[in-house]
């Protein structure tokens with residue numbers, strides 16, 4: 001393991017053979033501790049958002065505008081299409097995320113839209129990325145330094161010719177660079193989720209967070225990320241990463257790149273197709289020996305965990321029998337039990353050095369007392 005530039009919140013960036021750059025604890029980390037809070041260098045809307053057709057979001061910070069009215073700040077040029085939650089957001093947007101070039105390019109794109117919504121989302125990213133190269137070249141360099149390579153491909157070629165046709169400036173990006181940018185987006189973008197209560201899980205917008213991009217994946221993560229896009233304050237698009245449980249100094253802090261209740265087959269498929277690696281984490285090593293019929297959506301965890309847990313003392317002490325499910329404890333303690341949620345629970349941040357016994361779900365936002373901290377007593381709490 002070799003070290004590179006520093007991170008924050010008790011982490012350092014290190015190079016680990018076979019895993020590339022990684023986030024490693026530079027000191028012991030407590031459950032719930034915030035190990036990273038970072039603002040995005042780039043945000044763009046998800047064209048496939050389930051609710052975006054019926055709700056309006058700020059074109060700069062993606063906070064919900066509820067409902068827009070005559071006084072809602074707008075772009076002076078494309079007033080029906082770019083609304084802002086405040087004058088401050090409009091002022092910031094007009095010289096950054098909604099520059100005159102972005103405004104003109106999006107207006108032309110509406111007249112010749114991409115053939116489907118996935119390509120529309122990728123076009124949104126490419127427009128934001130090209131704009132970043134103009135308004136903040138140093139941030140564009142950070143984007144270029146992220147993991148993700150691609151050779152030219154059909155999707156990238158379609159988007160390159162579409163965007164070059166509507167904006168001669170865009171033609172200065174080669175098809176190779178366009179493909180490379182799309183690969184970096186695929187491997188590094190974080191979805192800003194619709195807050196709880198809006199039905200199915202859905203991504204409202206995507207963001208690029210260069211430091212958070214150094215977190216590698218683990219199918220039993222020791223950290224998870226939260227976002228509060230409709231929260232108050234000016235940093236509603238920050239990503240916040242908290243430790244799920246203790247992380248010893250020198251251990252790597254990892255996120256799961258998707259809900260932790262996915263089956264072995266689905267996890268391996270996604271990691272190979274989108275991230276180009278075969279996962280060899282502890283959990284995958286065990287589950288790779290499971291017979292096909294034991295595999296299924298959610299890998300049968302929710303039915304079996306209680307039984308298994310009785311035999312498990314804790315994550316570090318679990319049994320090693322390959323036919324068992326030694327990680328059951330993780331799912332009992334850290335998987336949200338709300339039906340269909342699939343979120344991960346992490347304690348609220350410690351207060352004055354003492355770990356919190358209130359767990360928060362990073363998908364539905366539900367708060368509940370940590371069963372272990374209260375002798376099995378479990379109590380639902382209202383969401384903040």
Ligand SMILES: C[S@@+](CC[C@H](N)C(=O)[O-])C[C@H]1O[C@@H](n2cnc3c(N)ncnc32)[C@H](O)[C@@H]1O
Nearest residue numbers: 018019020021147187213214215216217275277
């Ligand atoms: C978001 S980046 C994480 C940071 C990356 N290691 C780097 O050097 O920038 C995702 C990429 O990291 C690598 N990676 C992440 N988790 C890994 C794991 N568990 N095992 C091996 N490689 C992993 C893969 O190359 C993946 O495409």
